[in-house]
Amino acid sequence: MSLKLLWEHLYIVICSEALAIAVGLPLGIICYLYPKPKKAIMQVVDILQTIPTLALLGIIMVFAGAGKITVIIGIALYSLLPIVRNTNLGLVQVNPGVKEAARGMGMSKMYRLFNVELPLAFPIVFTGIRIATVNAVGSAVFATFVGGGGIGFSIYNAIKAQNMGQLMKSTAALVIIAVALDFGMGLIEGSLHRGAEGKKKKGAHLSKKKA
Amino acid sequence: MIKFDNVSKRYGKKQILNKLSFEIPDGKFAVLIGPSGCGKTTTLKMINRLIEPDEGKIYIDGKDIESEDKVQLRRSIGYVIQQIGLFPNMTVAENICVVPKLLKYDKERCDQIVHDMLNMVGMPYDEYAGKYPNEMSGGQQQRIGVLRALAASPPIVLMDEPFGALDPLTREVLQDEMKKLQKKLNKTIVFVTHDMGEALKLADTIIFMEKGQIVQMAPPEEMLKNPSSSLVRSFLGKHSDGEMSSISVEDFMRTNIITVDQDRGILECTERMARSGVDTVVVVDEEDKYVGTVSIRDIKLRGMGENTIKPLISRNVQTVQRDGNAQECFDYLLNSGDNYVIVLNEDDTLAGIVTKNSMAKALSEALWG
Incomplete structure (x- = not known):
């Protein structure tokens, strides 16, 4: 197992999460703003989650060919569920009094969304991103089957060669990445939640910048 | 002047408002009161178009509000609600300046408004302007809620049971302050409550509603003297002439x-x-x-x-x-x-x-x- 594989692995995780956020966040907002497409979006996202990873990667490979792109798209699709769900949930559960006040004071729908609802929903949205990211670390192992590289490559080889030492090292690296990401993002999440409650911590600055 | 002309509203089969017509002159403190489900809150929210009527027209200063832009209309009307609804991610100063900022006032003017507003209710600027809502008591929060509604000096302020969730002592204090502010600033205030004591204390005119219609619209003294129905009388309860008549x-x-x-x-x-x-x-x-x-x-x-x-x-x-x-x-x-x-x-x-x-x-x- 080399450092290159580790970077490859992280690269896949980061790219796929970026893609998942870029797609999932707007989808979550659409679910919140428009109840009609919500059901359809949620169902599609749910179904994506139930397809076995290898099968999904295989299907994508048909279109995107072997390589990192296939893995990144695949994991991004997997990550949609927690991100879309949490974005929608976070927006829905913003205090109704705050929402009504915002409406009653004459904020337009979009102004409300970007200046009140999203900043207040952000801690929960971030929780979704955290769950998705940690999951992605595990899913990215399958990259090796479609030529995407990453730590999966090292694990696969170790299994084939029955090299227990390498297997242990690779798995340990995987676990450490996952735990470190989870812990780091957990810290950010905690301060976001405190911020959303209005303490002079992070989170408050989200909307203050606008002020 | 706010004028309702034959306004009706129904949700499904339930008639919420039934051909409601009344007028509130400028500078008056009007209190909407009645049993729950009588349509008082619906009536209030129609004034800033949070709820639209099915039939009938509502005029503000002679202008049909349906012809105005909803968002602009709301910026010209103050709004205070029971849940207070301060933005928890904004400081007191930012909360007060929400509407001025929407109206694109410049920074100095906003700042001046925050100073004036806090000054008006005796909350020192240095102490409170930078605070976040959850660092204050409920009473203080609702004070800021009222200031936020007044910040862009709207001629009309709508208040939906604003003091309902506060403890009785704080409520009294805020009622007194509100009455003083209204006298001083000469606003038209439409106020929803289910507390007759509050209505009698604050109102120039009490509008008593039941089943989407007005049962009686009268100044407090008149309502005390001549409650028009047994329901009004029961609402007046301890405030009514019943008690007065036992005074010799x-x-x-x-x-x-x-x-x-x-x-x-x-x-x-x-x-x-x-x-x-x-x-x-x-x-x-x-x-x-x-x-x-x-x-x-x-x-x-x-x-x-x-x-x-x-x-x-x-x-x-x-x-x-x-x-x-x-x-x-x-x-x-x-x-x-x-x-x-x-x-x-x-x-x-x-x-x-x-x-x-x-x-x-x-x-x-x-x-x-």
Whole structure:
């Protein structure tokens, strides 16, 4: 197992999460703003989650060919569920009094969304991103089957060669990445939640910048 | 002026508002009250178009609000709600400046507004402007809620049970402040409550609603005096005339009265009047029994050649017993045009008088404690 594989692995995780956020966040907002497409979006996202990873990667490979792109798209699709769900949930559960006040004071729908609802929903949205990211670390192992590289490559080889030492090292690296990401993002999440409650911590600055 | 013209609203089969028509003149404090589900909150929210009517028109200063842009309309109307709804991610200053910022006021002007607003309710700028809502008590938060609604000086402010979630003491204080602010800033306020005490305390006009219609629209005194239905009366409850009628005349009569003996001379009598600054004195006999009254006018007109005041005594002034019903006494004073009535003890001796002043005082005490 080399450092290159580790970077490859992280690269896949980061790219796929970026893609998942870029797609999932707007989808979550659409679910919140428009109840009609919500059901359809949620169902599609749910179904994506139930397809076995290898099968999904295989299907994508048909279109995107072997390589990192296939893995990144695949994991991004997997990550949609927690991100879309949490974005929608976070927006829905913003205090109704705050929402009504915002409406009653004459904020337009979009102004409300970007200046009140999203900043207040952000801690929960971030929780979704955290769950998705940690999951992605595990899913990215399958990259090796479609030529995407990453730590999966090292694990696969170790299994084939029955090299227990390498297997242990690779798995340990995987676990450490996952735990470190989870812990780091957990810290950010905690301060976001405190911020959303209005303490002079992070989170408050989200909307203050606008002020 | 806010005008409702035949406004109706239904949700499914349920009729919320039924051909509602009324007007609220500028600068008035109007309170909407009634049992839950009577449509009072719906009525309020129609004024800033949070709810749209199915039928009928609503006018503000003669302009049909349907023809105006919703968002612009709301920026020109203050809005205070029971849940307070301060933005938890914004400081007090930022919360107050929400509407000014929407209206694109520049930074200095916003700053000035925050200073003025906090100053108005006696909250020091340095201490509060940078605070976040959850660092303050509920009462303080709602104060900021009210200031936020007033910040862009809207001529109309809508308040939906704003003090309903506060403890009674804080509520009292905020009610007093609100009344003062309204007097000072001369806003038109539409206020929803289910607390009759609050309505009586704050309102210029109470609009009592039931089943989407107005049962009675009247100033507080009028509603207290003539509740138009048993429901209104039951809402008035302890505030109503029921309690007042148990108050007797002696509870609010004045007892320090200028009296003279019926055998006294005119000169002595006029001197007494002059010294006490009154134009009428009550005349009593040797046993302190009530005889009548003598006014300076009687003395001027008919006093020539008389020695004592006895021939000048008038018995036209209404008398009541000291345990008599206060309400009857008030009614008499209101309707007769007399300035006072004489109160007698059981043995016809003088007990005191009730003037219009003492009546007003008793009423205000009953209303506001």
